[in-house]
Amino acid sequence: xxxxxxxxxxxxxxxxxxxxxxxxxxxxxxxxxxxxxxxxxxxxxxxxxxxxxxxxxxxxxxxxxxxxxxxxxxxxxxxxxxxxxxxxxxxxxxxxxxxxxxxxxxxxxxxxxxxxxxxxxxxxxxxxxxxxxxxxxxxxxxxxxxxxxxxxxxxxxxxxxxxxxxxxxxxxxxxxxxxxxxxxxxxxxxxxxxxxxxxxxxxxxxxxxxxxxxxxxxxxxxxxxxxxxxxxxxxxxxxxxxxxxxxxxxxxxxxxxxxxxxxxxxxxxxxxxxxxxxxxxxxxxxxxxxxxxxxxxxxxxxxxxxxxxxxxxxxxxxxxxxxxxxxxxxxxxxxxxxxxxxxxxxxxxxxxxxxxxxxxxxxxxxxxxxxxxxxxxxxxxxxxxxxxxxxxxxxxxxxxxxxxxxxxxxxxxxxxxxxxxxxxxxxxxxxxxx
Numbered sequence: 001x002x003x004x005x006x007x008x009x010x011x012x013x014x015x016x017x018x019x020x021x022x023x024x025x026x027x028x029x030x031x032x033x034x035x036x037x038x039x040x041x042x043x044x045x046x047x048x049x050x051x052x053x054x055x056x057x058x059x060x061x062x063x064x065x066x067x068x069x070x071x072x073x074x075x076x077x078x079x080x081x082x083x084x085x086x087x088x089x090x091x092x093x094x095x096x097x098x099x100x101x102x103x104x105x106x107x108x109x110x111x112x113x114x115x116x117x118x119x120x121x122x123x124x125x126x127x128x129x130x131x132x133x134x135x136x137x138x139x140x141x142x143x144x145x146x147x148x149x150x151x152x153x154x155x156x157x158x159x160x161x162x163x164x165x166x167x168x169x170x171x172x173x174x175x176x177x178x179x180x181x182x183x184x185x186x187x188x189x190x191x192x193x194x195x196x197x198x199x200x201x202x203x204x205x206x207x208x209x210x211x212x213x214x215x216x217x218x219x220x221x222x223x224x225x226x227x228x229x230x231x232x233x234x235x236x237x238x239x240x241x242x243x244x245x246x247x248x249x250x251x252x253x254x255x256x257x258x259x260x261x262x263x264x265x266x267x268x269x270x271x272x273x274x275x276x277x278x279x280x281x282x283x284x285x286x287x288x289x290x291x292x293x294x295x296x297x298x299x300x301x302x303x304x305x306x307x308x309x310x311x312x313x314x315x316x317x318x319x320x321x322x323x324x325x326x327x328x329x330x331x332x333x334x335x336x337x338x339x340x341x342x343x344x345x346x347x348x349x350x351x352x353x354x355x356x357x358x359x360x361x362x363x364x365x366x367x368x369x370x371x372x373x374x375x376x377x378x379x380x381x382x383x384x385x386x387x388x389x390x391x392x393x394x395x396x397x398x399x400x401x402x403x404x405x406x407x408x409x410x411x412x413x414x415x416x417x418x419x420x421x422x423x424x425x426x427x428x429x430x431x432x433x434x
Contacts, residue, residue: 007125008128008244008248011131016237018136019139019233022138022139023230025146026142027230027292027293028289029146030146030150033222034153034154035226035229038142038157038229039213039225040217041103042233043211045103045161047211050206051203052085052107053199054084054192054199054202057077057081057116059194060074060077060116060117062322063120064120065120070121071178074176075178075179075182077191079182079188080185080190080191080192082108082183083184084111085108085110085111088107106165109165110165112165112166115131117176118130124244124248130172133168134168137163137164197330198326200330201331201332204334205337206337208362208366209235209236209239210235212228216348216358219345219348220348224353224354224355228359230293231300234288234300235362242270245266245314246314246315253315259315260385262314262315263311263313264386264389266311266312267389267393268393269311270307270308271311272418273307274305276304277300279401279409279414280400280404280411281297281301283411296356298356299358299359302360303362306362306366309366312370313373316370316376317329317373320373329373336365336369339364343361343365347361396428399417400418403416404417
């Protein structure tokens with residue numbers, strides 16, 4: 001189990017490193033107005049992904065994992081996705097109002113990528129590899145364009161996103177031995193109607209994270225949006241780590257023991273993420289991004305807290321789906337997303353141009369979702385079982401505190417603490433298994 005997770009973590013980690021590298025370069029070389037536009041385009045691309053997925057992706061992944069005739073399910077799902085993506089092209093015509101909306105013209109290429117089926121078929125390593133390629137190409141392009149093609153960086157970024165989805169879509173179809181191109185059929189849209197609750201939930205999930213940029217960009221200046229985008233992009237890397245942990249054990253999450261182990265792994269990630277930003281904010285932010293972002297440490301620390309608190313319930317959403325509690329799963333996400341958006345708007349209207357309040361809105365959403373999921377699962381020992389893991393794992397974080405005060409808040413102190421903590425955690429899990 002740990003070996004499989006380490007392989008996937010390595011592939012995912014490489015993708016995250018290139019993302020961080022691209023963020024560092026744009027933070028260093030690109031003006032805030034352009035970073036804000038890149039952030040809006042990135043967020044808009046993810047919005048298209050969320051619309052096309054709209055519940056169908058989650059339910060199809062589940063069915064592909066459970067059904068013998070999974071290829072039929074995949075073809076039907078892909079047909080529905082492509083049909084909806086063609087409809088979305090019309091949205092691109094609104095580009096004369098908001099020029100970034102031309103991204104909608106590329107919706108069919110996004111829809112043809114069926115990487116979700118890899119996880120349903122129990123191929124998480126291949127899924128992680130495909131995700132790596134999809135992240136790697138735009139990240140490398142941003143790095144190169146930040147230095148040599150600053151005037152064309154937005155165009156090159158959009159082109160790289162489209163190309164990465166096209167290449168990975170072909171790779172997935174070859175791996176699964178299915179056709180890449182699927183005929184659109186309007187009647188296939190009925191599949192979305194059958195999953196409308198999950199669809200709204202999946203769409204809502206998008207806003208408890210980088211999707212909030214699409215809302216608050218109307219109320220804040222470019223500097224606040226640029227800072228929030230960089231911070232949220234970093235936060236989404238952490239959420240991506242959690243997602244990979246869940247996808248790695250997707251088919252086994254019906255077992256309570258596996259669910260607990262997944263949440264324990266996620267808590268380790270959450271503790272590292274939070275302690276990194278809490279005790280070494282200036283060193284890490286300067287290393288990963290730029291010194292000019294060091295004055296916005298509060299924005300990053302709040303997101304670190306959001307990541308830590310939400311790590312307790314990492315497996316909860318998937319378990320609700322596997323238990324066929326679609327309605328509870330959906331409403332929990334909808335309520336959490338609404339609170340995120342409403343608080344984000346209120347903070348932006350009354351406390352404008354402060355990216356920290358954008359982070360607080362995400363924190364509110366994450367806490368709400370965790371509480372609601374725990375309540376919906378209604379598992380007697382859910383909290384106590386996880387607390388038994390959290391206490392020793394949490395006590396080990398004293399390593400970060402000790403290292404900071406003995407060696408100082410420098411990078412070598414942080415990496416020493418991280419190494420010692422990592423070794424300690426591995427020993428802890430080995431002892432638990434023995």
